[in-house]
Amino acid sequence: MKKSELLATNKTYNDNIDTWNFLLSAYNGGKSFINSVLTKHERETSKNWASRAEEGLLYNYSAVVIDLYSFYLTEKSPHRDLGKLQKDTLWNMFIKDCDLYGTDFDVFINEAQKIAAACGSVGVLIDKASASAVTRASAIKQKIYPYCSLYTLPNILDWIHTRDPITNRPQLTYIKLRDYYDGRYILWWENKWEVWKLGDDDKPVMINSGENVLGEIPFVWLVNIRNPQDPYIGVSDIKDISLICASIARNISCGEEVIKYAGFPMMRKPMRQEGEEETQSDVVGQQAVLEFNPEQGEPGKPDWLEAPISEPITAILDWINKKISEVFHMAHLSGIYAHEKSDQVRSGVAIRYEFQQLTRVLAKKSENLTEAERRIISLWLKWQNQEDLFNPIVINRTKDFSVDDLSQSLENNLIAKNIVRSLKFYKELQKVIARKTLPDLPDTDMDEIAKEIDAQTELPEDKNKPDTQDGNQDGNQDGNQNGNRITPENTSEKVADKRNAEAMKVPKN
Numbered sequence: 001m002k003k004s005e006l007l008a009t010n011k012t013y014n015d016n017i018d019t020w021n022f023l024l025s026a027y028n029g030g031k032s033f034i035n036s037v038l039t040k041h042e043r044e045t046s047k048n049w050a051s052r053a054e055e056g057l058l059y060n061y062s063a064v065v066i067d068l069y070s071f072y073l074t075e076k077s078p079h080r081d082l083g084k085l086q087k088d089t090l091w092n093m094f095i096k097d098c099d100l101y102g103t104d105f106d107v108f109i110n111e112a113q114k115i116a117a118a119c120g121s122v123g124v125l126i127d128k129a130s131a132s133a134v135t136r137a138s139a140i141k142q143k144i145y146p147y148c149s150l151y152t153l154p155n156i157l158d159w160i161h162t163r164d165p166i167t168n169r170p171q172l173t174y175i176k177l178r179d180y181y182d183g184r185y186i187l188w189w190e191n192k193w194e195v196w197k198l199g200d201d202d203k204p205v206m207i208n209s210g211e212n213v214l215g216e217i218p219f220v221w222l223v224n225i226r227n228p229q230d231p232y233i234g235v236s237d238i239k240d241i242s243l244i245c246a247s248i249a250r251n252i253s254c255g256e257e258v259i260k261y262a263g264f265p266m267m268r269k270p271m272r273q274e275g276e277e278e279t280q281s282d283v284v285g286q287q288a289v290l291e292f293n294p295e296q297g298e299p300g301k302p303d304w305l306e307a308p309i310s311e312p313i314t315a316i317l318d319w320i321n322k323k324i325s326e327v328f329h330m331a332h333l334s335g336i337y338a339h340e341k342s343d344q345v346r347s348g349v350a351i352r353y354e355f356q357q358l359t360r361v362l363a364k365k366s367e368n369l370t371e372a373e374r375r376i377i378s379l380w381l382k383w384q385n386q387e388d389l390f391n392p393i394v395i396n397r398t399k400d401f402s403v404d405d406l407s408q409s410l411e412n413n414l415i416a417k418n419i420v421r422s423l424k425f426y427k428e429l430q431k432v433i434a435r436k437t438l439p440d441l442p443d444t445d446m447d448e449i450a451k452e453i454d455a456q457t458e459l460p461e462d463k464n465k466p467d468t469q470d471g472n473q474d475g476n477q478d479g480n481q482n483g484n485r486i487t488p489e490n491t492s493e494k495v496a497d498k499r500n501a502e503a504m505k506v507p508k509n
Helices: 003-007 011-028 030-037 046-054 061-074 083-087 089-096 105-119 136-142 241-262 310-330 348-383 406-419 423-437 443-454 472-481 492-503
Strands: 079-081 121-127 147-151 156-163 170-178 185-189 192-198 204-211 219-223 266-270 290-292 303-305 394-396
Touching: 003 192, 003 204, 011 030, 011 061, 011 105, 011 156, 011 241, 030 241, 046 241, 061 105, 061 241, 061 310, 061 348, 083 089, 089 105, 089 136, 105 121, 105 147, 105 219, 105 348, 121 348, 219 348, 241 310, 348 394, 423 443
Parallel strands: 266 290
Antiparallel strands: 079 394, 121 147, 121 219, 156 170, 170 185, 185 192, 192 204, 266 303
């Protein structure tokens, strides 16, 4: 293979690589991003530019938005019913160290989702050590099991999807990856794989190869939000926010310049006439002495020229605050981020609409995360020749995010309990309430609670429903003892009559 062939990339990669690198740099922040967004002024000296670049600051709201999204996605653990796989020894090794670097599987997939949120998508290769022709006991002893390798979009160099001639379903038939850690190039086809590197003479050298026993490429696209035009390269959460962060960094740099050079008074003195010798040395602070033509007649005297900085600094801060407000508005987070200098008072309807938009975004991200996880488990089982264990597996991530107040959510659940008279509904509702009210309870205790809930065989008595033997009076009494709930038997007229009767009672002396 020639070097040009090994390094070749496809058109999608070439069109988007600069954007992907910029988005990753925006999420990671630091000096690399600051240096990439600050520009030298055409009348600025090289020394001043170097100093300004060194002192650059960044308000990294790109990372803030992604981390906030991740918080809502991960605050409630996914519900996994893995069946027999739950007790598999090698699987339990995998979930504790899924990438051979000691990373827990939940941590791995959540961090992968963050990178997908920055770039739009991320790739996961499910590979297995070549020494796979061993017994199960030997595999357990040597800790040989399928593992995950994460690849950001800049390291996914080339790929081809081909439609199946029968089902017309697109299938990944070729992919070229660059390993982030050692610079190796990993190439996969449906029937084989190869590993290459550039040798000392800068020529490609194959260092390993083998048969692809799976018959398909064990690679998963973890998409943030799907792009209708390209289902594998998703939509970034910060595609516009990163540009605002870059603009804020430039505004901060200009503000620092104002404070640094205009925040001190400047000395003015009459310039020396031609042939006149300087009689004394002027010692000043930050700035050079500003000379002016002496007035005719009586010579001008030195003075201090005050440099007002309040107006430009105030203007810069106001402009930055406006941009920060727009960042959270674009991310549907301004209702959560209590910005102290909001432009106007927002109505409850506007805030509710924004919460609904945020919930929709989170729901899409949750669905794609679950889909990728199921695909990873499927390929893991295929490596282990345990594909029969996949169908019973159930993975659910909540779509009830704590954007609104938890108490309101619980209240709605309790009301629903008395409306929907279904034993199955009641059991599932109890589990939801248990997970909401006790989020830090260990999984073993939560599983025990779930078993106790499933063991129930009858619905509890509806206290709001009147007893037919005792008549409506007892039904209304029970209703009043439970917070004066309005039921079909406890109408507004009866409540009013009761309140009037209570008001007319004469207190005893």
